[in-house]
Amino acid sequence: MILLRLALKSLLSRTVTVSLTIFAIALSVALFLGVEKLRTGAKASFADTISGTDLIVGARSGGVQLLLYSVFRVGNATNNVTWQSYQDIANRPEVNWSVPLSLGDSHRGFRVLGTTPEFFERYKYRGGRSVDFTDGTAFSDLFDAVVGADVAAALGYQLGDQIVVSHGVASFTEHDDKPFQISGVLKKTGTPVDRTVFVSLEAIEAIHIDWQGGGRAQNTISADEVRQMQLTPKAVTAAMIGTNTRLQIFGLQRWINEYAQEPLLAILPGVALSELWSLIGVAESALVAVSVMVVITALLGMAAMIFSGLNERRREMALLRAIGARPWTVMLLLTTEAALMSLTAVALGMGLLYTGLWVARSRIDAAFGLYIEITPPSPREWLVLCGVILSGIIVSLLPAIRAYFLSLADGMQVKH
């Protein structure tokens, strides 16, 4: 007990160095916990990119690839699904709903997705949240378009603005003969929806009706003429499927994967998402590694601080020895000081983190669509926090052992 009091008093007498040291450790602890929270938050947000969809169907390729182009709009489909096959699947008794997705065009760097208005009801993210409109509604006219929050923000679009869709993903040919009008702007979701321009499936068909083999045909068809035509698509890129009961998912998946007329692939979004996360999870390990380094650096800083204080404290240690303290007690005093500093730093670090989270949470959500839950530290985090305190004590053993031998050598008086 007396040691604890002495350690505390000794620390309080060196306010500046001690508080700087504690602050450095506290910051590193806050950084580490912050990275942990961001990491789990990002992982959860990522896993919640799409929910409520039981199967995603596309041409046969890899599961991750299908997920990438259908949900994340990254890369391109190797092949399409014919309208006939899509109809076959959509009409299966197990299927409750299906939303076709048609990709391939872009608008000023953002992908254009042809789909049905049902998309906005069926697409769920973050555990069942629906996509909401900031302004306007889903498309009702053939040449209506809905833009995601990032698209609207980046290009300054408002309701009623006219936009032109480009052919392909990186081309200079525009479908400028058939401009679209923005009928709705979506709220920020933190998913790829934010970076997507939505048009109807018929519109995709309409803007390509006078195209052949990647180029515009000689006889162009005007926007007004096309409205009179039959606009059933010949193919779609992928489809989101919802089954009646979850029990039917695997049966339907097998049926689609064994579909004889065309090589198709049906994936469970959750499985493909975690497969994809494991690919980009290297970055998360790197983040953790960096924050661990920062914690270690801060702890070493504390050891250095104790070390540098040793020489001027030799008299103090000799005095303690003279009045009957054992060398072991002198060592324990230094270690107790380190333990107190680490403990304070961990508490302060947690305080910093939770205050920071509390202040920044809504901003992070708005800016990055990253929803961070404020939860008490997980068992893993508690373990790390105890580890920091323990490491602080272990690191302080270096100067403490030196103090032990110094006080043995010095005896009652410091030799000069």
Next chain:
Amino acid sequence: MKAAIELKDVAFTWQGRTQFTLSVPNLDVVEGEKLFLLGQSGTGKSTLLSLICGITQPQRGTVVVDGVDLAALRPSARDRLRAERIGVIFQMFNLLPYASPLENILLQLSFAPERRKRLGNAQDEALRLTAALGLDDQLVLNAQTTELSIGQQQRVAAARALIGRPQLIIADEPTSALDANSQTAFLDLLMAQAEEAGATLVMVSHDARLANSFDRTLDLADIASTKRRAS
């Protein structure tokens, strides 16, 4: 009469950049005696005191303090013996700067439970001692240790050495940092309190003028020989 300190055939060699050897063929200090050891610096006085306090161990010979042969004790028991039976006063830097004067005095007791047991209320005893040594209660209770003058610090150190009635007080040049007037005043107070506590007092100093009030004076050069050799 019982011996407070007995040194026989003691030889201690300190191996540093130079080899230093201290030999004490014979030294007896009787219980309750006030012994003045006259010694210039470099005559091995600090080493002698370290041997008596059990902080350093001689390579040869026996050191018996208050009837206990120090060589027979484990290091931790020697530390305990020092805490329980000896009070030490140095020339300066006697106090922990971050603890209050009172805490500095009571700190001695936390290493010496038996000394603590002898006292009723430790704080009352500390204040009684400091009052007897001429320190104001308010100063002991409320002042920062770093605010005290050197003379005041030495008195606090004396109170710490005396608290709980240890058998032996070891004072290493306790007055060297004081001016001439304070020296005798401090020494008188220290001797009176040591006498009242029934403690043996061994004081080392280079200043022969201070020897008057002691029972016996020994020149360190007569009882101990030192050898230095560049190794």
